[in-house]
Amino acid sequence: MKPVNRVLLAFQIWDxxxxxxxxxxxxxxxxxxxxxxxxxxxxxxxxxxxHQTVRPDEKPFLSLMHNQIxxx
Numbered sequence: 001m002k003p004v005n006r007v008l009l010a011f012q013i014w015d016x017x018x019x020x021x022x023x024x025x026x027x028x029x030x031x032x033x034x035x036x037x038x039x040x041x042x043x044x045x046x047x048x049x050x051h052q053t054v055r056p057d058e059k060p061f062l063s064l065m066h067n068q069i070x071x072x
Contacts, residue, residue: 007061
């Protein structure tokens with residue numbers, strides 16, 4: 001069985017969180033800046049956790065995560 005790509009899992013978890021936040025965005029309870037701040041924190045924490053233990057098959061995806069962080 002192939003191990004789970006933890007970087008892709010972090011992206012999937014963020015997508016799930018963002019979907020949960022959509023009703024708050026639509027209702028005006030929160031704004032896009034707050035969601036971006038949450039996204040930045042999520043990816044920074046995930047990158048920090050994975051940095052020391054990243055597997056070779058995860059390295060290209062970790063680069064994608066770092067690009068996402070720098071764009072936010």
